[in-house]
Amino acid sequence: MNYKAIQLAKRPSGEITPDIFEIVELETPALEDGQFLVKQTYMSLDPAMRTWLNPREDSYLPPVQIGEVMRSYGVGEVVDSCNANYPVGAQVIGVTGWAEYVLGNEEMQVVDASIDPETLLSVFYVTGLTAYVGVISIGQPKAGETIVISGAAGSVGSLAGQIAKAEGLRVVGTAGSDEKCRWLEEELGFDKAINYKTHDLAEQLDDACPNGIDLFFENTGGPIQQLAYSRMNRFGRIVVCGMIAEYNFEQPVPGPNWMDINLKGLRIEGFVLPDHMDKAQEASEALANYVQSGQIRFRTHVLEGLPSAIDGINLLFNGGNQGKLIVEL
Numbered sequence: 171m172n173y174k175a176i177q178l179a180k181r182p183s184g185e186i187t188p189d190i191f192e193i194v195e196l197e198t199p200a201l202e203d204g205q206f207l208v209k210q211t212y213m214s215l216d217p218a219m220r221t222w223l224n225p226r227e228d229s230y231l232p233p234v235q236i237g238e239v240m241r242s243y244g245v246g247e248v249v250d251s252c253n254a255n256y257p258v259g260a261q262v263i264g265v266t267g268w269a270e271y272v273l274g275n276e277e278m279q280v281v282d283a284s285i286d287p288e289t290l291l292s293v294f295y296v297t298g299l300t301a302y303v304g305v306i307s308i309g310q311p312k313a314g315e316t317i318v319i320s321g322a323a324g325s326v327g328s329l330a331g332q333i334a335k336a337e338g339l340r341v342v343g344t345a346g347s348d349e350k351c352r353w354l355e356e357e358l359g360f361d362k363a364i365n366y367k368t369h370d371l372a373e374q375l376d377d378a379c380p381n382g383i384d385l386f387f388e389n390t391g392g393p394i395q396q397l398a399y400s401r402m403n404r405f406g407r408i409v410v411c412g413m414i415a416e417y418n419f420e421q422p423v424p425g426p427n428w429m430d431i432n433l434k435g436l437r438i439e440g441f442v443l444p445d446h447m448d449k450a451q452e453a454s455e456a457l458a459n460y461v462q463s464g465q466i467r468f469r470t471h472v473l474e475g476l477p478s479a480i481d482g483i484n485l486l487f488n489g490g491n492q493g494k495l496i497v498e499l
């Protein structure tokens with residue numbers, strides 16, 4: 171059977187442009203013992219994809235190679251199987267690719283078919299696990315502290331803020347539009363949301379954080395980084411989750427002076443989720459509790475059809491996505 175897939179045709183320089191991808195027709199393979207075939211139903215679009223397109227070999231995952239199907243996370247249904255652990259009809263989630271069909275891999279998890287894929291990709295997989303691990307395991311939050319979250323209206327940021335709220339923190343977020351800020355304050359219960367595109371970001375941050383910042387959950391880089399860093403309290407923690415403002419840059423942005431780290435006893439810790447999968451069970455149970463108790467809400471932004479990924483991925487970089495960005499195949 172033939173199916174559509176999208177391969178990397180060349181590496182981007184700067185922004186992702188459509189010409190770096192090529193839509194191809196491939197044939198589903200004849201299965202060998204232990205293999206299974208997945209029809210992908212929903213695919214996640216993630217900022218990290220931009221980093222997977224760079225040729226660097228020292229990151230947490232190898233680069234996608236020219237001529238390879240673009241890597242993604244996704245949900246699908248097993249439609250053919252020579253592996254008893256992955257029977258036909260099972261719903262699976264894992265690393266897939268920009269393709270209508272993918273050969274399954276043993277890292278894929280079988281998930282309850284009654285849980286809808288949008289919820290899985292928005293809360294119970296990379297997005298939610300990242301928010302939980304970042305805030306709870308790495309951030310070590312204490313009730314009464316102030317957390318600042320950049321990229322707060324995004325998929326990870328909005329969950330991180332709600333988790334911090336549930337843990338009793340004062341939650342301040344930055345986002346790129348007034349509409350996103352209203353959503354954070356009025357629907358998600360953030361104490362304050364600041365549009366980082368306004369001119370008086372420093373004053374607004376001072377007003378929002380009268381007691382300084384104990385925890386900074388960094389999703390973006392950009393101007394908020396230096397402003398938050400210089401307002402950190404003693405023994406503050408900075409959780410470096412992502413740097414989307416810089417993924418398209420050819421040259422790295424200079425970092426901050428280290429004196430505050432020394433004098434204030436700051437801890438700055440970067441992380442990528444794959445290094446923390448030992449926390450997946452704890453995180454999933456906690457996320458389920460937050461959802462059941464109404465402490466976590468989310469929204470999704472769904473695109474239609476595999477080719478929509480090619481232009482759609484840039485919604486993440488221009489702020490056009492309103493919630494977890496997903497492609498329905």
Ligand SMILES: NC(=O)c1ccc[n+]([C@@H]2O[C@H](COP(=O)([O-])OP(=O)(O)OC[C@H]3O[C@@H](n4cnc5c(N)ncnc54)[C@H](OP(=O)(O)O)[C@@H]3O)[C@@H](O)[C@H]2O)c1
Pocket residue numbers: 216217218296297300321322323324325326327344345346347350389390391392410411412413414415416441442443444485486487488489490491493494495
């Ligand atoms: N460490 C990990 O394992 C891990 C896992 C998942 C994600 N992440 C990281 O977490 C961050 C958020 O990812 P996500 O999946 O939740 O995406 P997302 O926040 O749903 O979407 C990306 C958002 O980033 C904002 N943005 C884009 N360019 C920006 C800029 N120059 N300055 C400030 N904000 C900008 C946009 O919102 P505005 O409208 O607010 O600008 C956009 O909507 C990314 O940096 C990602 O790489 C890390």
